[in-house]
Amino acid sequence: MKDGPDIAHIAALIGDPARANMLTALMGGMALTATELSAEAGVTKQTASSHLSKLESGGLLTIRKQGRHRYYQLADSDVASLLESLMGVAMRTGHMRNRPGPKDPALRHARVCYDHLAGDMGIRLYESLLSKGFVQERAGEPDLTEKGRAFVLSLGLPLDAMTNKRRPLCKACLDWSERRTHLAGSLGAALLDHIYAKEWAERRAGSREVVFTAKGQRAFETCFG
Amino acid sequence: MKDGPDIAHIAALIGDPARANMLTALMGGMALTATELSAEAGVTKQTASSHLSKLESGGLLTIRKQGRHRYYQLADSDVASLLESLMGVAMRTGHMRNRPGPKDPALRHARVCYDHLAGDMGIRLYESLLSKGFVQERAGEPDLTEKGRAFVLSLGLPLDAMTNKRRPLCKACLDWSERRTHLAGSLGAALLDHIYAKEWAERRAGSREVVFTAKGQRAFETCFG
DNA sequence: TTCATAGTTCGATCCTAGTCGAAACAATAA
DNA sequence: TTATTGTTTCGACTAGGATCGAACTATGAA
Numbered sequence: 001m002k003d004g005p006d007i008a009h010i011a012a013l014i015g016d017p018a019r020a021n022m023l024t025a026l027m028g029g030m031a032l033t034a035t036e037l038s039a040e041a042g043v044t045k046q047t048a049s050s051h052l053s054k055l056e057s058g059g060l061l062t063i064r065k066q067g068r069h070r071y072y073q074l075a076d077s078d079v080a081s082l083l084e085s086l087m088g089v090a091m092r093t094g095h096m097r098n099r100p101g102p103k104d105p106a107l108r109h110a111r112v113c114y115d116h117l118a119g120d121m122g123i124r125l126y127e128s129l130l131s132k133g134f135v136q137e138r139a140g141e142p143d144l145t146e147k148g149r150a151f152v153l154s155l156g157l158p159l160d161a162m163t164n165k166r167r168p169l170c171k172a173c174l175d176w177s178e179r180r181t182h183l184a185g186s187l188g189a190a191l192l193d194h195i196y197a198k199e200w201a202e203r204r205a206g207s208r209e210v211v212f213t214a215k216g217q218r219a220f221e222t223c224f225g
Numbered sequence: 226m227k228d229g230p231d232i233a234h235i236a237a238l239i240g241d242p243a244r245a246n247m248l249t250a251l252m253g254g255m256a257l258t259a260t261e262l263s264a265e266a267g268v269t270k271q272t273a274s275s276h277l278s279k280l281e282s283g284g285l286l287t288i289r290k291q292g293r294h295r296y297y298q299l300a301d302s303d304v305a306s307l308l309e310s311l312m313g314v315a316m317r318t319g320h321m322r323n324r325p326g327p328k329d330p331a332l333r334h335a336r337v338c339y340d341h342l343a344g345d346m347g348i349r350l351y352e353s354l355l356s357k358g359f360v361q362e363r364a365g366e367p368d369l370t371e372k373g374r375a376f377v378l379s380l381g382l383p384l385d386a387m388t389n390k391r392r393p394l395c396k397a398c399l400d401w402s403e404r405r406t407h408l409a410g411s412l413g414a415a416l417l418d419h420i421y422a423k424e425w426a427e428r429r430a431g432s433r434e435v436v437f438t439a440k441g442q443r444a445f446e447t448c449f450g
Numbered sequence: 451t452t453c454a455t456a457g458t459t460c461g462a463t464c465c466t467a468g469t470c471g472a473a474a475c476a477a478t479a480a
Numbered sequence: 481t482t483a484t485t486g487t488t489t490c491g492a493c494t495a496g497g498a499t500c501g502a503a504c505t506a507t508g509a510a
Contacts, residue, residue: 005315007249007308012240016468020233034487047469049488059318068477068486078317082310083232089307090230093284093300241498259457272499274458293456293507 013058014086018043019051023060023074023083028208029115031064031071077184080114081173088175110210112203116188117195117210118175121220125191126183128224135170135183142170142183152187155194162186195220238283239311243268244276248285248299252308256289256296335426335435341413342420342435346445350416351408353449360395360408367395367408377412380419387411420445 014020018041025032025040032040038048052072055061060079064071074080110121117125126142129135134148144152152159163169163186171185183191195201200216203209212220239245243266250257250265257265263273277297280286285304289296299305335346342350351367354360359373369377377384388394388411396410408416420426425441437445 005312006245007311007315008240008242008245010311010315010318011236011238011245013236015233015237015240017233018468020231020236024232035485043468044470045487046471046489050468053488059314070487075318078310078314082307082314085303085307085310086232086235087230089284089303090232090235092303093235243498260455268498269500270457271459271501275498278458295457 031073111208117192122182256298347407
């Protein structure tokens with residue numbers, strides 16, 4: 001009767017507001033220290049420490065000691081996409097943490113989802129790859145075509161290094177603000193790196209927001225319109 | 226201060242073991258009653274009722290009233306895929322629950338649903354009536370065709386007595402074990418009576434179980450295969 | 451009608467788990 | 481060494497919520 005994975009334990013870990021705030025902060029992909037996360041969560045350092053050790057032993061976070069700091073980050077992209085799923089359901093069921101503020105439209109336009117591009121721009125990127133035949137969906141999962149491989153190489157991206165990893169090259173990730181799919185996986189990450197490298201856009205400090213320059217926006221349209 | 230969807234609320238809903246058991250039982254789309262779900266969760270009906278109302282107002286479940294039963298099911302496939310994500314992460318992080326108990330395959334095979342046949346056999350009966358053109362679905366509700374009326378009469382069933390009642394002749398009923406539709410209404414009841422009368426099967430005392438004899442199983446196949 | 455079953459609401463109890471103060475531990479800098 | 485900062489451990493307090501018994505409503509059956 002009671003078999004299979006224990007989802008209650010994992011969900012309970014995410015279900016505490018303080019921990020949820022920490023995890024949301026880590027969706028930006030950057031590793032954060034315990035003190036930074038305590039501020040994000042709005043609790044004292046002691047409390048944050050307790051939460052972080054639970055998240056770590058629960059397998060949701062990994063820890064990297066560096067000097068006297070401890071950098072925490074999401075364990076892997078599966079955890080990130082789980083959180084993204086949660087955001088999608090939470091938003092559709094009308095559970096927002098506050099009324100839409102000024103930061104909200106910016107986040108909807110372009111933001112980081114772990115290590116790849118999400119929001120409207122992320123959707124457009126993915127749709128473009130699909131419509132140009134660079135990526136095909138097979139059984140719901142995206143896959144790079146031959147034509148797509150050539151395109152990726154033409155951008156100067158290290159395709160071999162990407163395909164050798166255990167991480168899938170292409171993965172579909174559900175976008176909570178748009179309710180549509182954008183591209184995750186190592187290709188998704190590489191494309192976001194490309195956008196940074198070309199200086200089309202940059203991260204806004206302390207936020208998941210990705211700010212495109214006017215020139216970068218045009219270049220993006222040219223390349224992925 | 227915090228923007229974005231409130232994932233903590235949704236995760237906390239899933240994070241209670243009793244609720245998680247209910248949701249797990251509802252995976253796959255089949256609808257269950259409150260009492261059945263209380264048994265799945267291992268709590269009393271009162272407790273289950275409290276949990277279910279929370280899940281419903283949280284947008285994770287929908288209710289479908291049918292007679293004095295309330296069938297609960299997952300709100301949509303997004304919720305299902307969220308649970309699937311959770312299972313994936315729980316599995317990878319080694320959080321399994323192991324409490325094997327007696328499940329009842331006999332009930333899934335054939336049981337009484339009020340007064341008509343449900344379970345796998347009930348599904349097969351209904352599918353047979355559909356494929357032979359005896360019953361047609363119109364606007365989601367089944368209806369007996371002319372050909373079907375002749376068939377019912379050929380079985381020696383009192384069609385007139387059935388049609389005169391206030392109760393509808395044919396009605397679709399949701400099957401919890403198969404997540405599909407089987408036939409209710411006075412025709413559904415009459416067909417189960419027919420099965421009893423022909424001694425193809427009988428009720429097991431004190432249970433909803435319907436036990437087919439070997440000969441009865443064959444006769445059923447011949448008539449409704 | 452009366453009885454039985456499905457499900458909810460109320461009230462009380464109990465217990466987990468989040469929280470913080472204080473102190474200890476760890477690692478760097480001067 | 482001492483001082484400072486980052487982080488964890490311990491202990492105690494407390495609120496929220498899971499739970500169940502009892503009473504209640506609603507629907508269907510006899």
